[in-house]
Amino acid sequence: MTTATASHDNHDDHGHHGPAKGIMRWVLTTNHKDIGTMYLWFSLTMLFIGGTMALIIRSELFQPGMQLIEPEFFNQMTTMHGLIMVFGAIMPAFVGLANWMVPLMIGAPDMALPRMNNWSFWILPFAFGMLLFTLFTEAGAPNFGWTFYAPLSTTYAPSSVTYFIFGVHMMGISSIMGAINIIVTILNLRAPGMTLMKMPLFVWTWFITAYLLVAVMPVLAGVVTMMLMDIHYGTAFFDAAGGGDPVLFQHVFWFFGHPEVYIMILPAFGIVSQIIPTFARKPLFGYASMVYATSSIAFLSFIVWAHHMFTVGLPLQTELFFMYATMLIAIPTGVKVFNWVSTMFRGSMTFETPMLFALAFVVLFTIGGFSGLMLSIAPADFQYHDTYFVVAHFHYVLVPGALFGIIAGVYYWLPKWTGHYINENLGKFHFWMSFIGVNVTFFPMHFIGLAGMPRRIPDYALQFADFNAIATVGAFIFGFSQLIFLFVLIKTIRGGEKATDQVWEGAEGLEWTIPSPAPYHTFAEPPHVK
Amino acid sequence: MNSNSPQPDEQSGHKPNNTALKLVIAAVAMFGFGFALVPLYDIFCEITGINGKTGGPVERVEQWVDTSRTITVQFITTNNAGMPWEFEALQEEVEMHPGAWTQVKFWALNPTENDMVGQAVPSVSPSEAAEHVQKTECFCFDQQTLKAGEGREMPLIFSLSPEIPSHVKKVTMSYTLFDAGAFAK
Missing domain, CATH: 2.60.370.10 (Ctag/Cox11)
Incomplete structure (x- = not known):
């Protein structure tokens, strides 16, 4: 048996027993667990920064009229909130979970490209440092919305747009490197006997997500490069005066943007598909159909982008094509929801904190899916477009969808990482506060959206006042509840009831065969999967 | 990809391979594809006739005039x-x-x-x-x-x-x- 592992690097010289000491451990580390931990802390930091921006937005919207901030700053807040949550909180959190769990779930000693892994993490603080510092410049931060439509983001952009472009380039490179690493790890480092169709679903969903990342993050890099050239080098990709077309921006952006939506939800599907069988004490219902459904969703995500653009003046045939293609996504998504529910059917369920978040995910993500179906109806979308109904829709899929998935995953694997169970009472308190907060925040937005309140506007007509006030109260409940999460995390890291190796009674998989807390090096000798 | 899988398995063999290189090439190609989309959208819309743009200039040809319609x-x-x-x-x-x-x-x-x-x-x-x-x-x-x-x-x-x-x-x-x-x- 060969002893070669993927983590033969500098700090292994210190021995295979534990990490190096001091700050340089974190700067130089190539250990998948260290890097996963750094990704997760980074994304939690970004969650709090982006969340603070959300609370600034909601404070201004508590009452009609302008009271707290200038409209220009309001635009910067909506833009930065979106960018930071999408690229800084949700995506790095999933990469962090993948770093921690993919090697453990497939029986690999580390990620396949550990040094690149270090780079892909350490690019991120610089990318977001650059993006955030624009807040303190005279021009102010980017203010053109997270979708940065041209010509708002080119002809009419603040000068800080160039920092934004380079920030996007850097985080794109980071994501692509992370995705390549995950694919190479999954393809090459699986333990003997771990065939593709035996892989845990979290690994499967990440495998597919990584391909999406490799396919579309370069297109995002392309579109911001075109912006850069339009702004500084006199090209006219998006300027009609020079023969370009602003609608082209939207087509190229959403060619990236729609698969991006699935990049932010597929790993959450995977997490939930791990958690529900554990706490229902039944194997996942329809494993193979889950894999095929995820692949179908990934494929369909490439041919639905123009449903974001129903109102730009598309020809009728195009509207119909994108409408039907979009509705088609409901089928594989429905298969997934059906399988989760069937897994629970007649299972011996218990409701520990990770299960509560996973259940809330299934219910609330489905609500977000249904509002998505409403939006997919092209003629109806003319009313919903750019209203709070859209805001309600994508927050339902991203907050109780992606974010609850991440939180569920963190609670699920935290005992394996730290060796301690969480305090269940505190965990449940966090869950219920988050669950109530998220619904009080986002459910009323459906109503004000249908009634016609436009998104990204700091003021609104009087008739929207009550629901906006309710949403703001909900936002503060939700936002401050996340401090409970932080408290639980720190408390569990510092101590708590000792976790068993299997951690959860119904848990199955390679990650539960190693000790809790997981040793610094695992699977130096590959396990055999039956 | 730079490490040998400790054990061969039916999916991935045991020789070092170039998965990472292929993926890097794929990413670079997709960056190019982003730019290729600029002319591709035009070509696609022209072929399918959903462009909504007028072309020209065309050669003037005397053609049949449909006097029944105005x-x-x-x-x-x-x-x-x-x-x-x-x-x-x-x-x-x-x-x-x-x-x-x-x-x-x-x-x-x-x-x-x-x-x-x-x-x-x-x-x-x-x-x-x-x-x-x-x-x-x-x-x-x-x-x-x-x-x-x-x-x-x-x-x-x-x-x-x-x-x-x-x-x-x-x-x-x-x-x-x-x-x-x-x-x-």
Whole structure:
């Protein structure tokens, strides 16, 4: 048996027993667990920064009229909130979970490209440092919305747009490197006997997500490069005066943007598909159909982008094509929801904190899916477009969808990482506060959206006042509840009831065969999967 | 990919392979594909006929004139934000038979004290009529340079092809004028 592992690097010289000491451990580390931990802390930091921006937005919207901030700053807040949550909180959190769990779930000693892994993490603080510092410049931060439509983001952009472009380039490179690493790890480092169709679903969903990342993050890099050239080098990709077309921006952006939506939800599907069988004490219902459904969703995500653009003046045939293609996504998504529910059917369920978040995910993500179906109806979308109904829709899929998935995953694997169970009472308190907060925040937005309140506007007509006030109260409940999460995390890291190796009674998989807390090096000798 | 899998398995063999390199190439190719989308959208829309853009210039051919139908063609002019020129169509609308050639005139005047370059961008409504608009001459084909205070009549010679769908009774041709100083040729 060969002893070669993927983590033969500098700090292994210190021995295979534990990490190096001091700050340089974190700067130089190539250990998948260290890097996963750094990704997760980074994304939690970004969650709090982006969340603070959300609370600034909601404070201004508590009452009609302008009271707290200038409209220009309001635009910067909506833009930065979106960018930071999408690229800084949700995506790095999933990469962090993948770093921690993919090697453990497939029986690999580390990620396949550990040094690149270090780079892909350490690019991120610089990318977001650059993006955030624009807040303190005279021009102010980017203010053109997270979708940065041209010509708002080119002809009419603040000068800080160039920092934004380079920030996007850097985080794109980071994501692509992370995705390549995950694919190479999954393809090459699986333990003997771990065939593709035996892989845990979290690994499967990440495998597919990584391909999406490799396919579309370069297109995002392309579109911001075109912006850069339009702004500084006199090209006219998006300027009609020079023969370009602003609608082209939207087509190229959403060619990236729609698969991006699935990049932010597929790993959450995977997490939930791990958690529900554990706490229902039944194997996942329809494993193979889950894999095929995820692949179908990934494929369909490439041919639905123009449903974001129903109102730009598309020809009728195009509207119909994108409408039907979009509705088609409901089928594989429905298969997934059906399988989760069937897994629970007649299972011996218990409701520990990770299960509560996973259940809330299934219910609330489905609500977000249904509002998505409403939006997919092209003629109806003319009313919903750019209203709070859209805001309600994508927050339902991203907050109780992606974010609850991440939180569920963190609670699920935290005992394996730290060796301690969480305090269940505190965990449940966090869950219920988050669950109530998220619904009080986002459910009323459906109503004000249908009634016609436009998104990204700091003021609104009087008739929207009550629901906006309710949403703001909900936002503060939700936002401050996340401090409970932080408290639980720190408390569990510092101590708590000792976790068993299997951690959860119904848990199955390679990650539960190693000790809790997981040793610094695992699977130096590959396990055999039956 | 730089490490040997400790044990071969049926999926991945045990030799070092170049998965990472392939993926890097794929990422670089997708960056290129992003730029390729710029012409590809145009080509795709042209092939499928969903472009909504008018082409030209075309050779003037004498074609069959469908005198049984009369279509009203309206002209609309718009100045893009910040474009100070006076810009108008000298006739609000014309009535024409499909297949017949018509000349209309537009007027532009540069009221500023600087020489300027303008570019008009056409648009046709309903979009299904766009592919049936044939232009032999249009001020929108080229940039228009006007000296300070200069005004000019600008011609448009066009026809609607006899194949234009019979339910189209009215066509609106709209021109938006942009300040093209930054792109002057």
